[in-house]
Amino acid sequence: MPKATKVRVYVSLKNGVLDPQGRAIHHAIEGLGFSGVQDVRAGRLIELEVDDSVTDAALDEMAARLLANQVIENYRIERVAG
Amino acid sequence: MSSFSSAVITFPGSNCDRDMAVAIGDVCGGTVHRVWHGDATLPDGLDFIALPGGFSYGDYLRSGAMAARSPVMRAVIEAASRGVTVLGVCNGFQVLTEAGLLPGALMRNAGIRFVCRDVALTVANAHSRFTSLYAEGQRITIPVAHHDGNYFADDATLDRLEGEGLVAFRYAEDVNGSSRAIAGVLNAAGNVLGMMPHPERMVEPAHGGSDGRALFTSVLRGLVSA
Numbered sequence: 001m002p003k004a005t006k007v008r009v010y011v012s013l014k015n016g017v018l019d020p021q022g023r024a025i026h027h028a029i030e031g032l033g034f035s036g037v038q039d040v041r042a043g044r045l046i047e048l049e050v051d052d053s054v055t056d057a058a059l060d061e062m063a064a065r066l067l068a069n070q071v072i073e074n075y076r077i078e079r080v081a082g
Numbered sequence: 083m084s085s086f087s088s089a090v091i092t093f094p095g096s097n098c099d100r101d102m103a104v105a106i107g108d109v110c111g112g113t114v115h116r117v118w119h120g121d122a123t124l125p126d127g128l129d130f131i132a133l134p135g136g137f138s139y140g141d142y143l144r145s146g147a148m149a150a151r152s153p154v155m156r157a158v159i160e161a162a163s164r165g166v167t168v169l170g171v172c173n174g175f176q177v178l179t180e181a182g183l184l185p186g187a188l189m190r191n192a193g194i195r196f197v198c199r200d201v202a203l204t205v206a207n208a209h210s211r212f213t214s215l216y217a218e219g220q221r222i223t224i225p226v227a228h229h230d231g232n233y234f235a236d237d238a239t240l241d242r243l244e245g246e247g248l249v250a251f252r253y254a255e256d257v258n259g260s261s262r263a264i265a266g267v268l269n270a271a272g273n274v275l276g277m278m279p280h281p282e283r284m285v286e287p288a289h290g291g292s293d294g295r296a297l298f299t300s301v302l303r304g305l306v307s308a
Contacts, residue, residue: 017234020190020259066151069144069180071187072234 002051006080007059011068012043086112086302088130091158091174093119093149098135098172098280105282106132109298119152129305130167131158133174135227135280145188145230146176155181167211167301168274172228175266175276184269184276185243186235191228192259198227200290202254203265203279207247210268211304212275215296221254222293224279231278233260233267243267250275 013019019041026040046067050059059077068075088106092099099116107114115125119138124131139148149155155177162168162183170178178184191197200223208218216222235243240262243249251266258278266277281294 017189018192018232018259020192020194020232024194066147067143069147069187071179071185071236072189 002053004049004051007048007050007054008078008080009046009048009059009063009067010043010076010078011046011063011073012075013041014072014074017072086110086130086305087115087125087128088112088132089115089117089124089128090132090134091117091119091154092134093136093138093152093173093177095138095140096134096136096173098282101280102132102134102171102282105285105294106130106298109285109295110302117154119149119154122153122157124154124157124161128161128166130169130301131161133158133168133170133177134282135172135174138173138177141230144176144180146173146178146180149173149177150180150182159183162269162274165271165273167305169212169297169301170274170276171280171282172226172231172278175278176230178274178276183274184267185239186233186261186264186267188230188278189232189234190230191232191257196227196229197231197258198225200225201257201265201279203251204254206249206252207268209247210250210272210275210300212268212297212300213250214304215300223284223291224281224294225283226257226279228258228278231258231260233258233264233278235261240264246270248272251277251279 021042022040063075090099090103103114176188203222205216205220208216248268252263253265281297284291284294
């Protein structure tokens with residue numbers, strides 16, 4: 001197998017999109033007795049192992065066409081060094 | 083119309099496909115084809131395609147996201163572009179939004195909980211090919227059973243949907259936090275409808291009501307008179 005590089009795709013809800021899960025998590029954090037948490041937004045981290053032939057453009061297309069739903073979500077792609 | 087030809091798509095994890103096929107067969111008659119998600123083609127000459135409820139692919143990634151990219155959906159998108167009538171119920175609605183056939187997205191219910199009960203709806207548009215046998219503003223009762231039914235679209239899209247009469251059904255009570263209480267939306271051409279409530283579960287008195295029946299009768303009548 002060719003050498004693999006790790007890629008992380010962070011998917012997060014757009015600003016202005018209500019996040020019922022984040023709100024429930026926030027509520028649970030407060031229920032544990034922690035204070036000072038002002039807001040919680042829940043997102044998703046998707047890790048890919050890709051070989052060197054996979055271009056940034058291809059990664060962007062994967063994220064845009066499948067990994068994120070751009071009606072409600074933004075994404076950010078990060079190639080992990082080493 | 084004895085030649086009425088329909089298809090119900092089954093994805094791995096669909097669980098309302100049989101109910102949908104029975105409802106269409108009972109109300110519309112004709113031939114109801116059962117089509118597997120891996121099929122790349124649909125039967126020729128279809129009048130009506132239904133995407134059923136369920137939990138396709140275990141709701142992995144997002145509800146409907148995997149199913150929307152399955153081989154059969156390329157054929158469904160092509161059929162919809164030719165004007166074939168397409169109905170998506172519950173998970174089917176989620177699949178239609180994920181496939182880009184309908185605007186918006188279905189998010190986790192505002193109350194977090196899975197909602198499974200009969201709900202009151204109002205018919206917001208009684209001129210569509212799915213609703214012509216209802217009256218505008220008619221109040222009907224149809225069950226819902228979903229976790230991700232919270233309809234979201236940006237304000238510009240919501241304004242356009244309302245302005246063009248593309249909201250087919252609204253919730254008449256608080257159900258899941260949907261923007262502008264939207265329970266069902268049409269595409270701009272009017273041949274694709276997605277809705278969270280399950281009309282196929284209300285087509286005969288033994289179901290506890292038959293308010294869903296007129297949806298299927300409307301589809302049938304639209305094709306007869308077309």
